Amino acid sequence: MADHDQRLTWRGTVAQWDRRLFDAVARRNWPAAERALPALGRAANHGVLWGGIAVALTALGAPRTRRAALRAAASLALASATVNSVGKWSVRRPRPLMEGVPLVRQPAVAPWTTSFPSGHSASAFAFTAGLALESPVWGAAVAPLAASVAFSRVYTGVHYPSDVAAGALLGVAAGFAVRQLARGVQRARAVPGGERPAAGVPALPDGAGLTVVMNTGAGTAGATALDALRNRLPKAEIVECGGEDLAAELAAAAARSAVLGVCGGDGTVNAAATAALRAGVPLAVFPGGTLNHFALDLGLTGPEDTCRAIAEGQAVRVSVGRFTPTGTPRPVRPGPGADRTAAPDATPAPGSGSPGAAGSGEAAGEGGYFLNTFSFGVYPELLRHRLRWAPRIGGGPAAVAAAWRVLRAERPVRLTLAGRPRSAWLLFAGNGTYQGYGPTPRRRDGLGEGLLDLRLVHGGGRPGPRLLAAAFAGPLTRSPAHVAIRVRRLHIEDIPPGTPFAYDGEYAQAPSALLLDTLPDALPVYRPR
Numbered sequence: 001m002a003d004h005d006q007r008l009t010w011r012g013t014v015a016q017w018d019r020r021l022f023d024a025v026a027r028r029n030w031p032a033a034e035r036a037l038p039a040l041g042r043a044a045n046h047g048v049l050w051g052g053i054a055v056a057l058t059a060l061g062a063p064r065t066r067r068a069a070l071r072a073a074a075s076l077a078l079a080s081a082t083v084n085s086v087g088k089w090s091v092r093r094p095r096p097l098m099e100g101v102p103l104v105r106q107p108a109v110a111p112w113t114t115s116f117p118s119g120h121s122a123s124a125f126a127f128t129a130g131l132a133l134e135s136p137v138w139g140a141a142v143a144p145l146a147a148s149v150a151f152s153r154v155y156t157g158v159h160y161p162s163d164v165a166a167g168a169l170l171g172v173a174a175g176f177a178v179r180q181l182a183r184g185v186q187r188a189r190a191v192p193g194g195e196r197p198a199a200g201v202p203a204l205p206d207g208a209g210l211t212v213v214m215n216t217g218a219g220t221a222g223a224t225a226l227d228a229l230r231n232r233l234p235k236a237e238i239v240e241c242g243g244e245d246l247a248a249e250l251a252a253a254a255a256r257s258a259v260l261g262v263c264g265g266d267g268t269v270n271a272a273a274t275a276a277l278r279a280g281v282p283l284a285v286f287p288g289g290t291l292n293h294f295a296l297d298l299g300l301t302g303p304e305d306t307c308r309a310i311a312e313g314q315a316v317r318v319s320v321g322r323f324t325p326t327g328t329p330r331p332v333r334p335g336p337g338a339d340r341t342a343a344p345d346a347t348p349a350p351g352s353g354s355p356g357a358a359g360s361g362e363a364a365g366e367g368g369y370f371l372n373t374f375s376f377g378v379y380p381e382l383l384r385h386r387l388r389w390a391p392r393i394g395g396g397p398a399a400v401a402a403a404w405r406v407l408r409a410e411r412p413v414r415l416t417l418a419g420r421p422r423s424a425w426l427l428f429a430g431n432g433t434y435q436g437y438g439p440t441p442r443r444r445d446g447l448g449e450g451l452l453d454l455r456l457v458h459g460g461g462r463p464g465p466r467l468l469a470a471a472f473a474g475p476l477t478r479s480p481a482h483v484a485i486r487v488r489r490l491h492i493e494d495i496p497p498g499t500p501f502a503y504d505g506e507y508a509q510a511p512s513a514l515l516l517d518t519l520p521d522a523l524p525v526y527r528p529r
Helices: 004-025 033-043 045-060 061-090 119-134 136-155 161-189 218-234 242-257 268-277 295-296 303-312 378-393 395-410 461-470
Strands: 210-215 237-241 257-262 285-286 315-325 369-370 373-377 414-419 420-431 452-458 482-489 488-494 499-504 505-510 514-526
Touching: 004 136, 004 161, 033 045, 033 136, 045 061, 045 119, 045 136, 045 395, 061 119, 061 136, 061 161, 119 136, 136 161, 136 514, 210 218, 210 242, 210 285, 210 414, 218 237, 218 257, 218 285, 218 303, 237 242, 242 257, 242 268, 257 268, 257 303, 257 505, 268 285, 268 295, 268 369, 268 514, 285 295, 285 303, 303 514, 315 420, 369 499, 373 378, 378 395, 378 499, 378 505, 452 488, 452 514
Parallel strands: 210 237, 210 257, 257 285, 285 514
Antiparallel strands: 315 369, 315 514, 373 420, 373 499, 414 420, 414 488, 420 452, 452 482, 488 514, 499 505
């Protein structure tokens, strides 16, 4: 009985303070807010305000910003569903009496649902938390707007302060829940494939003998990797650099180390793989880019995975794609604005007996490697325009403008493939079989297959309809617009002068003829069991 009385007293005290705060806000006169805050609250009805922000970020933002917008929208959906299905119907708190609230602030139609917790507050803070956990800069930019929406619910007299506080806490919890769910999906996606174990790779429990070259553009991912290295592998050497110095630093690090580590995106990892193949040392990858295709397909979801594998000496052998000039030599030069991260003047891969990686373009016709993809046609042109325009207008707008330019103005590339003349909007070659439809594959189940996943979108007509038709065709199939097969090698001849190609996000000018093939099990890469 005493406990029951104590709970009633506690609830009464909370309700009393809640009403006092509510009345204090009602009495406060903010002329500038009289119309602004009610209008802001109406804009957030049914999540319209947040949906508009998510659409804008998705359309104009960089890939990481788009991912942040998606997680923010998912957090909002989770918070809204929880509030409306559990929160309001379990507590059933009546709405405040609005006799002290000025009429100009009050909504034209009073809300009919119960008061606790505030759905607007939950949605605002869920969206902001989901955004901030993936993109802190955008989260900080949106946070004042979220706080204003939450405060407007008290200001307009439709919620008590505790309703708003509870909604905000629930929204933040939804943001963290979606992040955990996304990590679980990411780990499920990163289930290792059928790569062969790499015998004889060194175990480095304290990191001695490991040199990690960190691309200074890795951002927050680089800081996370740096913390993990200092905690788990304190004797590892860490070199931070970027730009044109990156290839030289990778080569020097590979020459003096037992294991070469790299932190960066797929282009940086490509350069590190070239250096590791040249020096004959294993590679350790710390994901530090926007998409991290190679790391995810290998089964690495963060720096802790790589640190554990290095400490325990666990690695697998992955296949590597290779392109080798076979015709009249032409300088392989990077396109405008290309990221100079591939390694120059690479020698043959161990045991391959053929030319190795060229890099970002200083070697004339030396060839190169690709860990993920190689392509001719629409995609290299899109990449060329995006790299040229991104420094001036930003990554998102540059991608949109490049797609518009390419789909309106491009012409198919005329090539000779395996001795047969072809006209192609897109020639895609993946290092291993990609899952997904048409010319837009998404991921691989393994990196030890030793086959090229070849996708060809035939020329003719306009690129947009052709690419769309190919996107609906099944993988490893044929259609009037699209061919998808697996091969071990492909001869490409009669390449027109000035034709660009792309490999692992890099851009270069093609020689007159190329041989594409794979080096099975060529590169040992650390990955935990």
